[in-house]
Amino acid sequence: MEDVIIIGTGCAGYTSAIYTGRANLSTLILSGTQPGGQLTTTTEVENFPGWPEGIMGPDLMMNMQKQAEKFGARTEYATVESIEKKEDGTFIVNTTGGTHESKTVIIATGAAARWLGLPNEKELVGHGLTSCATCDGAFYRDVPVAVIGGGDSACEEAGFLTRFASKVYLVHRRDELRASKIMADRALANDKIEPVWNASVKSYNPDASGEMESITLESTNGGEDRQLDVKCVFVAIGHVPNSSFVGDLVDLDENGYILQTDGTKTKTPGLFAAGDVADHVYRQAITAAGQGCAAALEAERHIADSE
Numbered sequence: 471m472e473d474v475i476i477i478g479t480g481c482a483g484y485t486s487a488i489y490t491g492r493a494n495l496s497t498l499i500l501s502g503t504q505p506g507g508q509l510t511t512t513t514e515v516e517n518f519p520g521w522p523e524g525i526m527g528p529d530l531m532m533n534m535q536k537q538a539e540k541f542g543a544r545t546e547y548a549t550v551e552s553i554e555k556k557e558d559g560t561f562i563v564n565t566t567g568g569t570h571e572s573k574t575v576i577i578a579t580g581a582a583a584r585w586l587g588l589p590n591e592k593e594l595v596g597h598g599l600t601s602c603a604t605c606d607g608a609f610y611r612d613v614p615v616a617v618i619g620g621g622d623s624a625c626e627e628a629g630f631l632t633r634f635a636s637k638v639y640l641v642h643r644r645d646e647l648r649a650s651k652i653m654a655d656r657a658l659a660n661d662k663i664e665p666v667w668n669a670s671v672k673s674y675n676p677d678a679s680g681e682m683e684s685i686t687l688e689s690t691n692g693g694e695d696r697q698l699d700v701k702c703v704f705v706a707i708g709h710v711p712n713s714s715f716v717g718d719l720v721d722l723d724e725n726g727y728i729l730q731t732d733g734t735k736t737k738t739p740g741l742f743a744a745g746d747v748a749d750h751v752y753r754q755a756i757t758a759a760g761q762g763c764a765a766a767l768e769a770e771r772h773i774a775d776s777e
């Protein structure tokens with residue numbers, strides 16, 4: 471029986487593990503399909519306190535893992551399929567690799583990229599359609615590409631892609647970016663980025679071999695449809711929380727985010743939620759880390775109160 475099982479290896483998960491490991495609680499971290507979480511798909515993180523020159527996202531996550539393991543936390547690569555609560559108040563966590571028992575569970579599974587939901591979207595992923603510029607940008611050198619979205623992610627992806635692409639269209643459904651001013655200004659000042667306002671993607675148009683050739687854009691303010699010849703489309707329209715496996719031990723809001731009842735507590739005593747799986751407001755590395763810390767302290771208190 472573990473003291474704490476932490477599901478997820480992003481900022482929230484590893485911060486929880488640093489705290490529970492350091493509190494001498496036996497801690498098992500279960501990583502999902504994306505070890506290290508969303509920051510492993512980003513480049514430079516400029517706003518994590520303590521790194522005045524910035525730090526690369528994957529490096530930050532490797533450091534966090536090292537720090538958690540230094541205090542005795544163990545990481546296992548398995549995807550959680552369900553959680554059950556036993557009558558004695560402890561938990562069974564069923565994973566693809568087997569079953570674990572724990573006195574407390576911290577859900578820190580984050581969120582996954584949102585897609586547009588167009589008919590041929592699934593088939594095109596990996597063939598000129600992606601949600602990760604860091605992963606795939608270098609494949610599209612000296613060709614035009616498009617980024618869909620108007621938030622910080624879209625601006626960041628667009629800026630990164632200018633290192634490779636001949637031109638980056640930034641396609642947004644409104645005429646004003648949602649991104650923070652610094653990110654928006656930086657994107658709009660970049661000569662290689664051309665904003666395409668008031669437009670949404672009507673269709674992805676692959677060539678005969680199934681690779682992206684162009685997209686058709688629909689005007690959102692009554693204008694004409696337009697075609698953009700692009701070899702790759704980077705979708706950056708936000709995220710969906712990874713909460714579907716939890717079942718009725720937690721309540722979800724209408725978008726699938728776990729509802730926290732008091733700090734990081736959920737409606738089930740001993741079960742906590744931290745980071746992007748529960749937070750649709752701030753969604754920052756540092757706020758996820760903060761919630762991870764809070765959940766660890768709550769788990770520690772829960773165990774002390776139960777004994």
Ligand code: NAP
Binds near residue numbers: 670
């Ligand atoms: P976001 O802020 O939710 O922005 C999503 C963007 O996609 C919005 O512009 C939205 O349009 C658009 N969109 C949503 N659904 C769409 C659809 N079906 N079709 C077309 N467009 C659609 O998401 P995000 O950019 O991923 O950022 C998430 C959080 O991470 C934010 O808090 C952000 O500050 C943070 N972040 C920070 C950094 C950084 O500081 N380095 C980098 C990346 C992300 P509307 O504007 O019209 O709603």
